[in-house]
Amino acid sequence: MKRIGVLTRDCAGVNAAIRALVRSACVYGIEVYGIFRGYQGLIEGDLKPLTRRSVSGIINLGGTILKTARSKQFQTLAGQRQAVKTLRDNKIEGLAVIGGNGSLTGAHQLANKYSMPVIGIPATIDNDVNGVEMSIGADTAVNVALDALDKIRDTATSLERIFVVEVMGRDCGYIALRVALAGGCEEVLLPEKSFSIKTICEEIVEGNIQGKVSWIIVVAEGKAKAADIAKKINTFTGLETREVVLGHIQRGGRPTAFDRIIAARYANYALEALKAGKSDKCVTLKEGKLTIIPLAKAIRPKDIEINAYYKLIRILT
Ligand code: F6P
DSSP, X not given: OOEEEEEEOOSTTHHHXXXXXXXXXXXXXXXXXXXXXXXXXXXXXXXXXXXXXXXXTOTTOOSOTTOOOOOSGGGSHHHHHHHHHHHHHTTOOEEEEEESHHHHHHHHHHHHHHOOOEEEEEBOTTOOOTTOSOOBTHHHHHHHHHHHHHHHHHHHHHHTOEEEEEESOSSOOHHHHHHHHHTTOSEEEOTTSOOOHHHHHHHHHHHHHTTOOOEEEEEETTTOOHHHHHHHXXXXXXXXXXXXXXXXXXXXXXXXXXXXXXXXXXXXXXXXHHHTTOOSEEEEEETTEEEEEEHHHHTSOOOXXXXXXXXXXXXXX
């Protein structure tokens, strides 16, 4: 194997993974081409070689130096064929795809339909890649959201207010659940779980009677809008309620040590897997050890552990 390519989505730790992939490849004299703007750049032939030096000073940077984009064209047969042509024209013998479900679905298609050697590296703040314990970026996202939540708590406590904090997660409550537990929040609303606003309001009123004066409720963006929940609580309880939407700050920023470490380990393992002729696989940790699982499995919906965490959040309220 002489040359491989890499394309990515964005989240904290992706640059650390690019760096580790390039430098691991250098050990074997394998060239790495960086593909810009994800699958769209692959279709358009937007790529250039990455050297050991060109990935200097990026280990601590959020986002992706390769930039990224959503590609409607890659959903079409013509787009996929053009993407494969770019790889063949540039003599790219293997591809590492760093991203979440969408990116890994594309990786599976390239491997499965076009026999392209492809290895996926899971990177998504939602941590919703099936069969993968931890995706790159999820730990940073939880820590960024927690940092914001701790600051919000200062005002919640000082002014005796209710706050509804909206975190990312369209289909998956991973961030919401972790932040609610780590932040000592009273309630969490998840895409995977139904809730009763009336019950929540009644609990707030009852708590208030007993002297509990501040609440923080975390809501995953896919479940409800923080503003709607805050309005309902205020209307029902008459208590001052504010909403905060954390948004994309959770996806950016300086990666945590944990994310940099899994980025390095995953990328190095992905390079070894490509070199060993493996394809259509996704790297992961299983009980602390690196392994690979089929991409077909990785892109299936993930069942995240809700109940034990939720129960604990409620016990500790
Ligand atoms: O999948 C990662 C994620 O950040 C989700 O948590 C969020 O719902 C979505 O992407 C937002 O996507 P976009 O940045 O395209 O609006």
